[in-house]
Amino acid sequence: MFKKLTAVMIIIMFSIVTLSVALASEGPDGNKRKGKYTYRKVYKACAEAGGIESATPKISPADKKKAEWKDIFENKTFDEFGCTDYWSGLSDKDILDIYSYFFNYAADSPTPATCK
Numbered sequence: 001m002f003k004k005l006t007a008v009m010i011i012i013m014f015s016i017v018t019l020s021v022a023l024a025s026e027g028p029d030g031n032k033r034k035g036k037y038t039y040r041k042v043y044k045a046c047a048e049a050g051g052i053e054s055a056t057p058k059i060s061p062a063d064k065k066k067a068e069w070k071d072i073f074e075n076k077t078f079d080e081f082g083c084t085d086y087w088s089g090l091s092d093k094d095i096l097d098i099y100s101y102f103f104n105y106a107a108d109s110p111t112p113a114t115c116k
């Protein structure tokens with residue numbers, strides 16, 4: 001009887017831990033790989049049109065923490081990226097993908113990334 005009770009308790013604890021880890025992903029649901037590609041594509045198009053000096057993005061995900069990126073993307077304040085015409089023309093899905101890229105590789109993430 002004690003062995004069965006112990007086994008059931010272990011299964012319940014394992015289920016709770018697994019569920020909490022699955023629900024702990026607080027980030028956006030976009031495609032971060034596509035977000036990186038889209039971000040670079042927008043930046044390059046803007047540079048080719050003369051909107052910015054260099055086709056190399058000046059802002060990388062590691063420049064800010066997750067909370068800062070969350071604030072920028074939820075409020076849609078993309079002024080610091082430059083090229084506001086290009087940003088306003090992006091679809092909500094593209095914005096979500098770029099947000100996923102920046103959020104998942106922010107300065108306080110396990111793997112911060114730069115756009116170099």
